[in-house]
Amino acid sequence: MTTSILEAPLLKPPSLAATGPPPSEALLSVRHLVTEFKTHGGPLRAVDDVSFELAPARVLAVLGESGSGKSAMLRTILGIQPSSARIGGEVVLRGVDLLTLSAQEREQVRGSWLSMIFQDPMTALDPVFTVEQQLTETIRRHSPASRGQARQRVLELVQIPSPERRLKAYPFELSGGMRQRVVIAMALASNPSLLLADEPTTALDVTVQGHVLQLLRELQQRLGMSIIFVTHDLAVAAEIADDVAVMYAGRIVETGTIRDIVHAPQHPYTHGLLEANVRAGQKTRPEAIPGSPPNLARLPDGCAFAPRCTVAIDRCWDAVPELRVVSPTQQARCLRVGTGAP
Numbered sequence: 001m002t003t004s005i006l007e008a009p010l011l012k013p014p015s016l017a018a019t020g021p022p023p024s025e026a027l028l029s030v031r032h033l034v035t036e037f038k039t040h041g042g043p044l045r046a047v048d049d050v051s052f053e054l055a056p057a058r059v060l061a062v063l064g065e066s067g068s069g070k071s072a073m074l075r076t077i078l079g080i081q082p083s084s085a086r087i088g089g090e091v092v093l094r095g096v097d098l099l100t101l102s103a104q105e106r107e108q109v110r111g112s113w114l115s116m117i118f119q120d121p122m123t124a125l126d127p128v129f130t131v132e133q134q135l136t137e138t139i140r141r142h143s144p145a146s147r148g149q150a151r152q153r154v155l156e157l158v159q160i161p162s163p164e165r166r167l168k169a170y171p172f173e174l175s176g177g178m179r180q181r182v183v184i185a186m187a188l189a190s191n192p193s194l195l196l197a198d199e200p201t202t203a204l205d206v207t208v209q210g211h212v213l214q215l216l217r218e219l220q221q222r223l224g225m226s227i228i229f230v231t232h233d234l235a236v237a238a239e240i241a242d243d244v245a246v247m248y249a250g251r252i253v254e255t256g257t258i259r260d261i262v263h264a265p266q267h268p269y270t271h272g273l274l275e276a277n278v279r280a281g282q283k284t285r286p287e288a289i290p291g292s293p294p295n296l297a298r299l300p301d302g303c304a305f306a307p308r309c310t311v312a313i314d315r316c317w318d319a320v321p322e323l324r325v326v327s328p329t330q331q332a333r334c335l336r337v338g339t340g341a342p
Contacts, residue, residue, distance in 0.1 A: 026053035027226050028077075028194055033089035035069075035076045041297040043086075046072035048250035050089075054194070054243075059220060059227045061241035061258070063234060063273065067293045069250035070230040071119075074196045077228075078116050079106040094193060112142045115187035116196040117180075124183050125171040131182050132167035135189060142190040153189065177208035181215065188219060195220070197229045201236060213239050234277050238262060246270045249294055249304035252323070256330035266332035268309045303334070311336065 035047035046069045054060050062070045075081050077091050091098045093113060118124045126134060136150040155163055171179055180200060187195055201209040217240055220227055231237055237244055244261040246254040254267040265271045272289035291308035302317040315335055324337040
């Protein structure tokens with residue numbers, strides 16, 4: 001049963017540790033989520049009947065190729081899709097269905113209960129304000145902190161060399177890695193229960209990427225928050241995630257712990273993603289998945305991956321397969337699961 005948003009102190013959100021759900025309950029429950037856009041080619045369903053749960057203090061990596069619906073799902077959860085989009089289902093965070101909130105209530109929730117790190121830190125920051133102005137404004141918008149208290153909070157979050165000097169800088173005066181650290185600090189400024197990260201390391205070089213991932217993991221563990229981390233890179237997912245959801249053509253095709261996905265993938269698409277990655281000591285070229293992702297406005301009647309699948313059978317073209325239980329921690333949307341077929 002969900003509670004009214006008006007019953008919770010949005011502008012002064014208490015910490016998750018004090019008021020969040022018990023460890024056995026989900027912090028976030030996404031149920032039958034649909035996001036559909038009108039296009040000249042007909043309705044395009046970017047998110048198609050997606051359901052999952054995220055426990056407190058866990059990191060879920062959402063893995064898939066470009067166009068699989070990962071970012072569209074995050075934007076729907078955050079509530080920043082255009083008004084023309086058709087959205088259905090439930091997004092229940094801390095007992096409140098976010099999809100039932102008014103625009104004003106959603107604005108209050110964003111930044112206090114959940115925040116988002118966008119892919120390009122340069123477009124997420126305003127070029128005409130200093131780093132300090134933008135960070136302190138974010139904190140004071142969601143709490144009664146004084147300017148001095150907000151500045152102290154900023155210094156705790158922005159883990160970069162010479163923070164006092166760099167707080168006075170404008171975004172264009174910082175490197176890409178430092179800008180991304182500022183964006184992370186901005187997202188965490190109000191101590192959200194849930195952080196949405198949309199490929200935050202894609203534009204960074206490998207060394208800086210490792211530092212940013214380490215920073216995110218340390219902050220996640222220290223603050224006790226949950227993260228949904230979108231990526232197309234399995235190596236990045238293995239670095240930060242506890243659990244993984246693999247998306248293809250707007251649907252979740254496999255879920256499991258990071259160990260399940262890396263060591264025992266069940267869906268042919270997940271297996272293909274693993275084979276396409278370069279591994280340490282590998283002497284052969286990575287094997288690319290054949291074909292291209294489908295047109296979401298013209299999906300086949302059956303499994304969307306069937307046209308690219310090397311082990312597809314006739315029944316794969318008949319109907320969309322359901323998620324089948326592989327183990328208590330793993331499910332896969334494939335007819336071959338549980339049949340003993342390779």
